[in-house]
Amino acid sequence: MASPSGFERGLDHGFDLDALPLRERKKIQTGIRLWRTAVTLFAERGFDQVSVAEIAAAADVSKMTVFNYFPTKEDLVMGPMEQHIDEPARVVRERAPGSSAVQALRAHYLAALAVFDPSTGLSDDRVVLDVVRVIHQTPTLLVRATAGFDRKSQTLLAAELLAQDPDHDEFTAKVAAAQLLAAQLTLTADNQRRMLTGERAEDALPAALDAAHRAFAMVERGLGDYGAGTA
Amino acid sequence: MASPSGFERGLDHGFDLDALPLRERKKIQTGIRLWRTAVTLFAERGFDQVSVAEIAAAADVSKMTVFNYFPTKEDLVMGPMEQHIDEPARVVRERAPGSSAVQALRAHYLAALAVFDPSTGLSDDRVVLDVVRVIHQTPTLLVRATAGFDRKSQTLLAAELLAQDPDHDEFTAKVAAAQLLAAQLTLTADNQRRMLTGERAEDALPAALDAAHRAFAMVERGLGDYGAGTA
DNA sequence: CACCATTTTTGGACCGGGTCAATTCTTAAG
């Protein structure tokens, strides 16, 4: 029932839906039902204007059950998108031999843009847009979407950089990870902002690709004398 | 009474303490008293293990009064350090003509290090250390200290960069701001981590200065082929 | 000094998010 819409795929655990104990399947279905009703209500009236009790009632469960599936109210929105946390580290780990960290992450990001992966912010999908809109309208969610996500992701990437390249020290790896993810996060935020103004993803693609090239180039070549006026 | 300890200076509004209506003075004193008792209790037993009611009781006030001075429980910890939000933007705005954004921010940060300004993370002060320890032990505070602080700061810096240098576009300014603050944040986090291990600020100063030089250099010159192995 | 106007403080009731111990239901074995 209904299209998985990209985000929902994050709610199962990567297995085949129809191939496991009937018990587990029901659990997964309940999780998806909860998430979907929550997002719908949030999109209609705003995150803070919907109580968890209300979501529970709308999904015919008790309040506690909701917290059983999602540890906090915020997770009802953020949960599914947090499976991407280890992606940057993975991309760097599995990069082609001899290619730099910047090259690997840029290539990965450009590819994701080309297929309109929701994680790039460049997506028309109605549900994805609902989620993004709710996040951008709710300060606490926005903070968590950036920092909360980014911090863990950054730690993992730094560890990966250090492991793969032991001639650089730990601090250098941390700074590099911060630079890379800051660029990527800025790109995604910009794409999301454009989508929220109603622009179609396909129309925004060229600009998004160009922006990505420029952002990663800034990380690769540095800011130089940016701001010195005499450039 | 008791040493102002750097942080507490953030609680008054920059005026002379003893020169204004007795009414205002009492208010400021109460604010400091509340903040200090809260930090003490947090340091002793952890942020989540101390209720606001308890703080109010320890300071001989009602719960409502606490919220009257600090909008949220988190502000009891973070409040004083959030006055630095507009600092990066100010530094860039007031930089010497012809100097780049990187140069201006690096010089400012190095100067702050040299005087052990708490905002750099390099500070021995007992109260500062208490606050930093509490923040690092409490996930929600850590998120707010990084993202929450950084996001606003970053927006301001990006706006400043754009205003001062109209030949660069808005997106470039955003990426540049993100790069600069990511480096600075990484530096500060690293310094704080070192202080929490018990290292003396004076002993850590040389390493901190060196790290700052390297971090800003990475922003200035770029990551290049970092990770390519063939450096 | 006494009085009024303004502001701060207070207590209490209340709401929503989140936790816990106990209850109910499902499931599998005998």
Place this chain on the structure above:
DNA sequence: CTTAAGAATTGACCCGGTCCAAAAATGGTG
């Protein structure tokens, strides 16, 4: 069919935060 084990579920509870009306404290004024 009975029963014991284990999980899903629940209702009672705690804490952060808001709202309100009343009480207290302060500053200015006759």
